[in-house]
Amino acid sequence: ADRVQEMLEDRGLKIIVGESAQEFVGQDRVTGVSVAGETIPADLVVVATGVKANVELAKEAGIDLGQTGGIKTGPRMETSVEDVYAAGDCVQSINMITKRPMLCQLGTAAVKQAKVAGTNAAGGYTIFPGVLGSAVTKLFDIEVGVTGLNQFFANRAGMQTVAGALSSKTKADYYPGGLPIRIKIVVEKESHRLVGGQIIGGEAVTQRINALSFAIQKQMTVQELAKADTAYAPPVNETWEPMIQAAEIAIRRL
Incomplete structure (x- = not known):
């Protein structure tokens, strides 16, 4: 990460880490952001605060959630409710190395999980091996x-x-x-x-x-x-x- 930061700074980006934004400045529109004791002029502010699994539907259906907050499934992507399968960003996955649950909210994982869930829901048999977060x-x-x-x-x-x-x-x-x-x-x-x-x-x-x-x-x-x-x-x-x-x-x- 340090090397990536250095390379991005060499290309003109100003990167501030370990600080929180205190305020968006502006009246009718944003004109800056106050952070680390200074106000940085801005025409546009993008806020990226992470991804959270959307599990409201699963809760309503009585489906078990895992310790990560995502939907808990078996290797066939079947939930705790029989014949109900789940895949994608709302599902917790097993890390292939640690064997521990994690949220791997990547499109590649979602597509593979969906293929496994669809195959099994249609009467076939296949399993999802887990993720590495590639x-x-x-x-x-x-x-x-x-x-x-x-x-x-x-x-x-x-x-x-x-x-x-x-x-x-x-x-x-x-x-x-x-x-x-x-x-x-x-x-x-x-x-x-x-x-x-x-x-x-x-x-x-x-x-x-x-x-x-x-x-x-x-x-x-x-x-x-x-x-x-x-x-x-x-x-x-x-x-x-x-x-x-x-x-x-x-x-x-x-």
């Missing part, structure tokens, strides 16, 4: 991707972890047009399993986050990732895939 976004010319747990949340879940991180390029160093990319992987010390990854770069972030997500889901060890057979050509990648290099760094810290 996500990607683009800010200006920066792609940012995450999957699994970062070290803070892994440690909070009771794991001891090491990390492997490095900065590289998206093409061979001598090939024109390569963009910076930074990869960090998180490894549980005891089992050597991959439990998380974060990537920041100018391109090719989504494919790598998807690969790390699959590796985590299959409970791959960092040694197995380090021996993965990866592709190379100067216009599209380094000789040594950056994920492999990050894995080798993590191995040396175990």
